Amino acid sequence: MAPHPDDEVLGSGGAIVTLLAAGVAVHTVCLTAGEASHGTGDPGAMARLAERRRAGLTSVLRALGRLPDAVHAHLPDTGLDQHEETARAVTAEALTRTGATLCLAPWEGDLHGDHEAAGRAATNTRARAGRSPTKPTRSRTCARSPGTTTPTSPSLSTSGAPALARLCHLPA
Numbered sequence: 001m002a003p004h005p006d007d008e009v010l011g012s013g014g015a016i017v018t019l020l021a022a023g024v025a026v027h028t029v030c031l032t033a034g035e036a037s038h039g040t041g042d043p044g045a046m047a048r049l050a051e052r053r054r055a056g057l058t059s060v061l062r063a064l065g066r067l068p069d070a071v072h073a074h075l076p077d078t079g080l081d082q083h084e085e086t087a088r089a090v091t092a093e094a095l096t097r098t099g100a101t102l103c104l105a106p107w108e109g110d111l112h113g114d115h116e117a118a119g120r121a122a123t124n125t126r127a128r129a130g131r132s133p134t135k136p137t138r139s140r141t142c143a144r145s146p147g148t149t150t151p152t153s154p155s156l157s158t159s160g161a162p163a164l165a166r167l168c169h170l171p172a
């Protein structure tokens with residue numbers, strides 16, 4: 001689950017490649033187009049940026065491996081906290097449709113509001129499925145950038161670094 005195009009590769013690129021190599025199908029949900037990353041004063045520029053970032057996401061998924069196109073929720077960049085229920089519903093639909101058993105999402109304690117909202121939506125998706133969230137996992141890459149979460153799995157994690165991501169095991 002990527003709040004913006006680029007979070008999938010910055011946060012989960014290594015995990016995606018590892019999962020694909022293990023024969024695991026990977027699907028991507030992108031909640032916004034990241035259209036507000038360079039300001040909100042020019043709607044035309046924002047629309048062009050959104051198109052460019054969505055195309056970039058498609059290119060990244062092709063480069064990572066055999067990945068289907070991302071599901072785009074078209075929610076507003078920098079406004080996910082006002083659309084968490086929709087983010088949760090879009091994510092839940094994708095998880096159900098794909099039969100996913102694992103969801104990589106940003107940590108709710110990230111310093112970016114959209115990342116925090118995406119993390120809460122992922123956690124709420126799991127809670128509504130009747131499971132409590134697992135404890136946040138840890139990753140050595142957390143100090144790289146406070147605005148970039150790094151979803152990880154226990155097998156990929158190291159100890160001693162602040163928690164970055166929440167690992168949600170979903171019902172089979």
Ligand SMILES: [Zn+2]
Nearest residue numbers: 003004007115
């Ligand atoms: Zn982001």
